[in-house]
Amino acid sequence: MDKIYIIGHVNPDTDTISSAMGYAWLLRERDGSETVAARAGAVNPQTAWVLKKVGLEPPYLLNDASPRFESVSRRLDAVRPESALRDAWAIAARTWGVAPVVDESGAPLGMMTGTSLFRLVNRLVGPNPQRQELRLAEILDVASREACNSEAPCFPANGRIRDSLNRILREEGDDFFVVDEKGAYVGVCRQRDLLNPPRIKVILVDHNEPRQAIANLEEADLLEILDHHRLGNPSTHAPIKFTVDIVGSTSTLVSEQVEEAGLAAPPQIAGMLLAGLLSDTLILTSPTTTDRDRKAADRLGRWALVRGGPLADETVSSFGRQVLDASSGLSARTPEEIVSTDMKVYEAGGFRFAVAQAEVTDLVQLSEHLSSLKNALAALRDKRALEFAMLMVTDVVGSTSHLLLTDELPQLSDLPYPPQPDGTRLAEGVVSRKKQLLPVVLGLLER
Numbered sequence: 001m002d003k004i005y006i007i008g009h010v011n012p013d014t015d016t017i018s019s020a021m022g023y024a025w026l027l028r029e030r031d032g033s034e035t036v037a038a039r040a041g042a043v044n045p046q047t048a049w050v051l052k053k054v055g056l057e058p059p060y061l062l063n064d065a066s067p068r069f070e071s072v073s074r075r076l077d078a079v080r081p082e083s084a085l086r087d088a089w090a091i092a093a094r095t096w097g098v099a100p101v102v103d104e105s106g107a108p109l110g111m112m113t114g115t116s117l118f119r120l121v122n123r124l125v126g127p128n129p130q131r132q133e134l135r136l137a138e139i140l141d142v143a144s145r146e147a148c149n150s151e152a153p154c155f156p157a158n159g160r161i162r163d164s165l166n167r168i169l170r171e172e173g174d175d176f177f178v179v180d181e182k183g184a185y186v187g188v189c190r191q192r193d194l195l196n197p198p199r200i201k202v203i204l205v206d207h208n209e210p211r212q213a214i215a216n217l218e219e220a221d222l223l224e225i226l227d228h229h230r231l232g233n234p235s236t237h238a239p240i241k242f243t244v245d246i247v248g249s250t251s252t253l254v255s256e257q258v259e260e261a262g263l264a265a266p267p268q269i270a271g272m273l274l275a276g277l278l279s280d281t282l283i284l285t286s287p288t289t290t291d292r293d294r295k296a297a298d299r300l301g302r303w304a305l306v307r308g309g310p311l312a313d314e315t316v317s318s319f320g321r322q323v324l325d326a327s328s329g330l331s332a333r334t335p336e337e338i339v340s341t342d343m344k345v346y347e348a349g350g351f352r353f354a355v356a357q358a359e360v361t362d363l364v365q366l367s368e369h370l371s372s373l374k375n376a377l378a379a380l381r382d383k384r385a386l387e388f389a390m391l392m393v394t395d396v397v398g399s400t401s402h403l404l405l406t407d408e409l410p411q412l413s414d415l416p417y418p419p420q421p422d423g424t425r426l427a428e429g430v431v432s433r434k435k436q437l438l439p440v441v442l443g444l445l446e447r
């Protein structure tokens with residue numbers, strides 16, 4: 001349970017996946033922490049391409065921070081239904097007085113507890129005078145199945161505890177089975193552990209707004225945040241390490257810490273971080289790019305582009321172009337995918353809204369996809385119960401964007417991007433959602 005999950009935002013992009021993997025590696029290597037790189041959703045096509053290129057698997061999928069039954073399950077020794085009660089008794093003597101009864105297929109049959117034992121004795125001896133001379137040794141010869149409570153409920157190991165709290169509180173017994181997806185015995189859990197389950201430990205990278213984080217983040221212990229976005233962070237009970245810096249990518253921040261520790265990231269991890277940096281900064285051309293990012297690209301290049309490594313034949317720019325190519329294009333994906341892959345939800349001035357971004361290498365393809373993208377955007381707005389949704393189609397070569405909006409809100413009529421005949425708005429020189437578009441939109445909504 002001392003595992004620490006390093007996890008980025010939902011709808012993960014390459015920087016979010018890479019910084020989670022890189023930071024998990026650094027904390028293991030530098031501090032000896034038991035870290036697990038995680039992701040809050042499916043990897044996008046660009047990240048999938050990068051992972052394949054460097055030869056790594058996607059990180060662990062963690063959709064939800066709410067504690068699960070497996071976190072409190074104890075793998076108690078079990079007896080077969082036909083084995084003598086004395087065997088169950090021996091197990092109960094070593095546990096907290098319970099012994100699980102499991103058949104040969106692994107299916108839980110019942111739980112022997114103090115109460116179920118009392119009921120058995122009551123049945124055998126009871127108020128009937130003829131049986132009162134029954135000896136304890138004979139009772140211990142009874143098959144275990146006779147002595148167990150066959151009503152003990154089963155809960156799935158990967159089920160969320162909070163979804164079953166009502167049932168847990170209503171149940172007569174205090175001990176429950178935990179089973180796998182096939183219904184086979186995994187362990188036993190106690191009511192008192194279920195009412196106060198251990199929280200999972202998380203470190204957030206590349207985001208700090210709960211709206212962009214895994215579900216039920218408030219049920220986890222948040223240990224640290226490492227990010228490069230505007231603040232919208234949750235409050236915490238205890239002080240946490242909090243690093244938010246104005247650089248082009250979280251991968252940059254990770255690479256700086258690796259260097260400060262006197263370490264060099266292995267070529268595969270360095271390749272991931274380099275891809276995260278080049279993707280977030282559009283190969284160091286986005287206005288979010290700083291000198292620190294350029295230094296980070298040199299440093300990561302030095303670690304990643306080594307002989308014998310997966311990127312041996314690449315340069316920083318040749319690799320960067322392939323990374324961007326792996327994501328661009330409107331034709332390769334459905335409109336639904338385009339508006340939801342790199343999509344973030346924000347809240348400002350009483351509005352809940354989404355801003356999605358899609359990168360293309362030329363804007364010619366936009367016109368043929370325009371109406372289907374608009375429909376997909378409106379469907380996204382309705383599905384997520386938002387006030388409006390926006391898609392930023394960015395030409396990474398021409399460094400310009402077109403904006404598609406679901407609604408012409410009066411608050412947004414002052415957007416400094418001129419409406420075009422095709423119904424989009426032209427945002428010349430705007431390529432960064434975070435640094436260029438979002439501050440303008442937030443400023444208008446919060447007036």
Ligand SMILES: [Mn+2]
Nearest residue numbers: 015206250280
């Ligand atoms: Mn980022």
